[in-house]
Amino acid sequence: MNxxxxxxxxxxxxxxEASFHKPQLIFKxxxxxxxxxxxxxxxxRAEAPDAIDFYYLDLLNYRSISNAIAEKFQVxxxxxxxxxxxxxxxxxxxxxxxxxxDEVVEQAGL
Numbered sequence: 273m274n275x276x277x278x279x280x281x282x283x284x285x286x287x288x289e290a291s292f293h294k295p296q297l298i299f300k301x302x303x304x305x306x307x308x309x310x311x312x313x314x315x316x317r318a319e320a321p322d323a324i325d326f327y328y329l330d331l332l333n334y335r336s337i338s339n340a341i342a343e344k345f346q347v348x349x350x351x352x353x354x355x356x357x358x359x360x361x362x363x364x365x366x367x368x369x370x371x372x373x374d375e376v377v378e379q380a381g382l
Contacts, residue, residue, distance in 0.1 A: 273320045275299075275328040281340045287327060288344070291357040295380040298327045299371075300338055300353040308352035311371040315354075318373030323382050356380060 278284075278298065287296045299315065302308040320326060331338050331351055342349045345357060350367035356379055357363070364379035366372075 273316050273326055275326055278327050278329045278337055279334065281337050283327075284337075284340060284344050287325075287357060288360050290325060291361075292359055295324045295382075296327065296357040297324050297376060297380075298329060298341060298355045298357070300329045300331055300341070300349075300351055300355070302331045302351045304332065305351060307368055311352040311368065315371055315373055320373065321377055321380075321382055324376070324380055 287298070290296055299312065301312050329337060329341070338349060341347070341355065345355060345362040347353075347355055347362050347365045350365075352371060353365060353367040354371050354376060355362050355365045356376060358380070364376070366375065
């Protein structure tokens with residue numbers, strides 16, 4: 273999987289803009305949480321479609337960006353969490369054991 277790492281809040285504007293052309297997915301990951309590690313591992317083992325751009329956020333190092341994501345895309349913060357952005361808005365989010373690539377692909381309309 274080709275992850276793009278989120279390290280600045282300004283990247284959220286670029287992600288939102290890109291979502292008008294291609295679905296964008298943000299994976300919020302806590303590096304110290306065993307459930308988050310399991311969800312990330314399971315997600316990475318699945319086949320990632322080229323039709324979605326994948327972004328990774330390290331929650332422990334960038335908590336303020338996580339808060340900005342929740343505010344910008346009007347989603348309740350959870351960890352781990354995937355957030356699918358299409359046409360500038362969050363169209364799907366899921367957390368914990370519900371994070372599955374096939375569901376993301378279906379929600380993206382692929």
